[in-house]
Amino acid sequence: MDGKGNPTPYLLVVLMLISVGTLFLSGCIDLGESGKVDVIITIEPQREMVERIGGDLVSVDVMVPTGQSPHSYSPLPSQLLDVAVADVYFMVGSGVEFEINHLSTLREQNDDMVVVDCSEGVEILEFGEHHEEEAEESHDHGTEDPHIWLSPGNYRTMAGNVYRALMEMDPDNEGTYSENYEAYIEELDALILELEIMFEPHDGREFLTYHPGWGYFGDDLNLTQMTIEEEGKKPGPLGLAALIDQAREHNITVVYVEPQFDTSSAEVIAESIGGEVVQIDLLAPNYIENIRDVAVKIEGGFGN
Ligand SMILES: [Zn+2]
Numbered sequence: 001m002d003g004k005g006n007p008t009p010y011l012l013v014v015l016m017l018i019s020v021g022t023l024f025l026s027g028c029i030d031l032g033e034s035g036k037v038d039v040i041i042t043i044e045p046q047r048e049m050v051e052r053i054g055g056d057l058v059s060v061d062v063m064v065p066t067g068q069s070p071h072s073y074s075p076l077p078s079q080l081l082d083v084a085v086a087d088v089y090f091m092v093g094s095g096v097e098f099e100i101n102h103l104s105t106l107r108e109q110n111d112d113m114v115v116v117d118c119s120e121g122v123e124i125l126e127f128g129e130h131h132e133e134e135a136e137e138s139h140d141h142g143t144e145d146p147h148i149w150l151s152p153g154n155y156r157t158m159a160g161n162v163y164r165a166l167m168e169m170d171p172d173n174e175g176t177y178s179e180n181y182e183a184y185i186e187e188l189d190a191l192i193l194e195l196e197i198m199f200e201p202h203d204g205r206e207f208l209t210y211h212p213g214w215g216y217f218g219d220d221l222n223l224t225q226m227t228i229e230e231e232g233k234k235p236g237p238l239g240l241a242a243l244i245d246q247a248r249e250h251n252i253t254v255v256y257v258e259p260q261f262d263t264s265s266a267e268v269i270a271e272s273i274g275g276e277v278v279q280i281d282l283l284a285p286n287y288i289e290n291i292r293d294v295a296v297k298i299e300g301g302f303g304n
Contacts, residue, residue, distance in 0.1 A: 029087050029114070029169045034059060037170055040082065040089040040106070042098055043070050044285035045149050046118070049159040050090060052184040054166055057173050061086070063098060063106075066283070069260045070098045070146075071232060075105070083109040088169060090162055093119030094146040116165045118158040122148050130215035131224040143231070150282055151216035152192045152291055159184065191288050195221060195295050202302045208247055209256040210266045213282040217291075223298070228255070234265050244272045254301035256280045 029037070036059045039050055043064050050060050061082040064070045075083075083089070083106050091099050107113070127145045148154045163181040167174055199221040207218070212227040228235060228243060235243060247255075253275040257263035260283060270277045278297050284290035 037088060037166065038082075038086045040086045040113075042090075042092050042096055043149070044283050045155075045287050045290075046090060046092065046158070047285045048287040049155065049162050049184065053159065053163050053177060053180045055176060055180050057170065057176060058166070063102075064283075066285070067260065070096045070283070073098055075102055080105070080109050083113065086110060086113050088114040088116060088165060090116050090118050090165070092146065092149065092158075093117035094122065094124050094148045095144045096146045114165070114169060116161060118161045119148055120161050121157045122154045124148060125215065125219075127212060127215065130219055131222065145212070145215050147213040147282065148216055149287075150214055150291070151220045152188060152195065153220055154216055155287065156185065156188050156192070159188065187288060191291060192220075194292070198295055198299050199223060202299065205302055206250045206252065207256065207298050207301060208243075208252050208254070208269070209258070209280070210263045211258045211261050211282070213258060214256075214280075217294075226250070226252075228265055228269065229261070234262075240265060240268060244269055247273050247275075251303075252301070253303070254278050254297075256298070256301075258282050 036057055037054060039054070039058050039060045041047060041050060041060060041062050044062055044066060047060055047062065050058060054060075061079070063075055063079060064073045089106060091103070093099070103115075107115070124144050124146075127143055130145070149158065159181070163177060166177050170177075203222050204224070206224045206226050207214070208226045208228070210228045212225065212229060214225045217223075218225040226243075226246060230239065246252075247269060252273065255266045255270045255273075255275060255277050257266045257277055257279055259279055259281055263277070266277050269275075278301070280294045280297055281290055
């Protein structure tokens, strides 16, 4: 260009820089010593999609351990060390308190960690936007409902985001990820169909749970979630009395409780309506099996 002869080495360096830059931009990662993609997830239900799609190519650490609530948990120092060596953080992305409160701390541990929002493509609703009882409108204070993963349809979308991120970060193993993803999606679709058939005869029914986690699940199946807890609080005596009336009105005989919460008020209601308390888990690691288990329990509560 300047006529002084040999631009080739300079050009070569420029070309090399461009290709390195492209690799970086496309999120391609160096798998480091473990030789695996080191993944951080927020809650256990995300584990199945990551482990099924990633197979032996991923290693997963969860931030909110079993038995803890993602609404209140803080990471331990040992967990921050896991984050420091992680390749990617798969956030739920729907406003889970743990993520709102701790994302910046997690990022501070590791500048290179790719952060993927798994809720991309999922419609996040406010509590009051689900199929809900009029008397439950007190939930509707413009708060977004973070429990998106409990709809298998949403979970399918989240799995797609995990799949695309793994393909981009580790394109050498594209074939494996694709095969795993297709197989897993087939199982999820079978679950979705199974639930639709199961709940078809119960169109429009109400079910009563302690924690307001099952709104998206209900929306998928045209069921209405009624909840005991309101805005993370136990009901007072008046609220409790109103709930007992409503439960009677809707022929509710089962009160569903989530093991992460103190559910003494559920016992009170169950006793008053001559019903029973049944446990359902919104944070179990084995997703498909757990959702099927919950569905069977909720369907069982509808009687004939
Ligand atoms: Zn919750």
